[in-house]
Amino acid sequence: xxxxxxxxxxxxxxxxxxxxxxxxxxxxxGSEVTFKxxxxxxxxxxIGSKSMSADAxxxxxxxxxxSSFWMAEHEVTFEEWDLYFKDMSLPQxxxxxxxxxxxxxxxxxxxxxxxxxxxxTNSMSQxxxxxxxxxxxxxxxxxxxxxxxxxxxxxxKAGSPSYxxxxxxxxxxxxxxxxxxxxxxxxxxxxxxxxxxxDMLGNxxxxxxxxxxxxxxxxxxxxxxxxxxxxxxxxxxxGGSYLDAAGQLRCSNRTPSDAKWNQRDPQIPKxxxxxxxxxxxxxxxxxxxxxxxxxEIEKFYDLYLK
Numbered sequence: 001x002x003x004x005x006x007x008x009x010x011x012x013x014x015x016x017x018x019x020x021x022x023x024x025x026x027x028x029x030g031s032e033v034t035f036k037x038x039x040x041x042x043x044x045x046x047i048g049s050k051s052m053s054a055d056a057x058x059x060x061x062x063x064x065x066x067s068s069f070w071m072a073e074h075e076v077t078f079e080e081w082d083l084y085f086k087d088m089s090l091p092q093x094x095x096x097x098x099x100x101x102x103x104x105x106x107x108x109x110x111x112x113x114x115x116x117x118x119x120x121t122n123s124m125s126q127x128x129x130x131x132x133x134x135x136x137x138x139x140x141x142x143x144x145x146x147x148x149x150x151x152x153x154x155x156x157k158a159g160s161p162s163y164x165x166x167x168x169x170x171x172x173x174x175x176x177x178x179x180x181x182x183x184x185x186x187x188x189x190x191x192x193x194x195x196x197x198x199d200m201l202g203n204x205x206x207x208x209x210x211x212x213x214x215x216x217x218x219x220x221x222x223x224x225x226x227x228x229x230x231x232x233x234x235x236x237x238x239g240g241s242y243l244d245a246a247g248q249l250r251c252s253n254r255t256p257s258d259a260k261w262n263q264r265d266p267q268i269p270k271x272x273x274x275x276x277x278x279x280x281x282x283x284x285x286x287x288x289x290x291x292x293x294x295x296e297i298e299k300f301y302d303l304y305l306k
Contacts, residue, residue, distance in 0.1 A: 021068050021289055023196075029139045031083055036073035037287060038196050042066060045154055046161055048217040049252040057214040058252040064150060065223045068289045071147065071155050074187035074198045075206065076132070076283040079117035084135045099135050102128050102273040111279050113183035120187055120204045120282045126235045126257065128273045129207045129283045130304040136285065143297050146209040147286040148226045149216065149254070152238045156201065156251035158194040165201075167246040174202030176249050180242035184280075201249040204282030205237040209304070212236040212256035229303050233259055241280035257281075 021039035028034070048061040084090075090101035102124070108115075109123035124132075129146060136144045147155070157163040171179050173191045180202070188198045210227040212234035213219065220227075229235075234256030240249040261278035262270050275281060292300070 021070060023070075026140060026142070028080065028083055028136070033079055033083060035076075035080060037070040038073050039070055040068060040155055040195060042068040043154075043159075045157060045159075047150055047153055047220070047252070049162070049250065057216065057254055058250075059217055062217055062220065063222075064220060064225060066150060066154050067224055069151060070287040070289070071151070071197060072285045073192075073196065074284070075120040075204055076285065077117060077187055078115050078119050078121050081121035081132065081283075083139075084132050087135070090135075099138055100131060102131070103271065105274055107276070109274060109276065109279060113279070116186075118186040118188075120184055120199070122184065122204050122282050123275050123279050124281070124283070125262075125271070125273055125275055125278075126207050127305060130209075130301065132283065133285055134301045134305070137297065137301075142287055143291055144285045144287050145300070146207050147284065148224075149208045149210045149236055149238065150220065150225050151286055152206065152208050152284075153251050155195065155197055156193070156239070158197070160194070163193075163251045165249070170201065170246050170249055174199065174249055175242045176202040176240065177243060177245050182242070184242045184282075199239075201239050201251070202244070203242055204239075205241045205255060205280055206239050206282055206284045208236045208238055210236045212254065216254070233257055237281060243280050 020041070023036065023039045025034045025036050042065070044063055044065045046061045047064050049058040085102055087101055090099055092101040092103055105123075110119070113119070126146070133144045133146060165173065167178060170176060173193065175185050175190065184204050187203070190199065192198045193200055210216075211230045213227060216227070237255045237257060238253070240253060240255070257278075261275045261281070264276040265271055265274070
């Protein structure tokens with residue numbers, strides 16, 4: 001990573017110690033749709049896992065520090081996503097220029113699991129997820145983005161040094177292989193974690209902003225870490241989904257994206273918006289407590305949408 005790029009990313013992630021944030025409801029301009037952004041405190045925590053059952057890329061556990069930020073109470077729903085996807089004022093093309101509407105789906109990418117207002121939106125690429133964040137910025141004036149891996153894990157652990165649930169406990173908080181009936185479900189049907197966040201584990205996996213690196217925990221910065229975007233694959237998702245076994249639903253578990261998630265797409269080139277075989281992937285947004293400048297925000301989005 002160049003020094004200039006590193007400075008830009010750190011500027012957008014590193015936040016000064018402001019007054020304590022407050023949870024708020026965000027209304028999307030031009031609609032009556034709102035979603036709750038939960039205020040999460042700055043703090044230090046152990047990222048990674050010391051568990052012998054953890055995968056090889058889940059450690060070693062390392063103490064890092066994160067600045068305060070807001071995270072969406074639940075995964076982005078179709079009610080929210082469709083305001084973007086059906087925004088007829090936006091151009092709709094394979095070329096991304098400014099805020100662009102995702103191209104049409106040629107098949108039902110929910111595969112019959114449901115597409116009403118409270119279902120989590122799914123099957124989008126990381127680029128599509130980031131374009132939604134950019135559209136949200138255009139509608140609200142606030143800088144929304146995908147969480148970093150560190151932010152996501154911090155939010156998932158919710159103040160617990162080692163957040164691990166038994167299969168029976170998971171059934172109270174999460175939809176996974178044992179209780180999902182092979183499909184995703186409405187958001188907020190299960191119990192939230194200690195910080196009031198729903199479906200952090202299970203239901204749909206969630207995109208993070210980071211490039212996937214097996215040695216992530218060995219390389220991360222001690223304060224507000226973020227990795228540079230590189231090739232299209234792999235990028236990192238977190239949380240597991242309705243398809244995963246209980247043992248995979250861990251706060252430190254990391255899943256790299258794979259070209260196989262789009263293997264049935266017949267288009268040439270394959271869609272940059274949709275994942276035909278990524279029906280288990282969704283979005284959750286965050287907002288840093290410091291609002292970057294317009295120029296900084298545009299440069300950040302350009303890194304992921306180029």
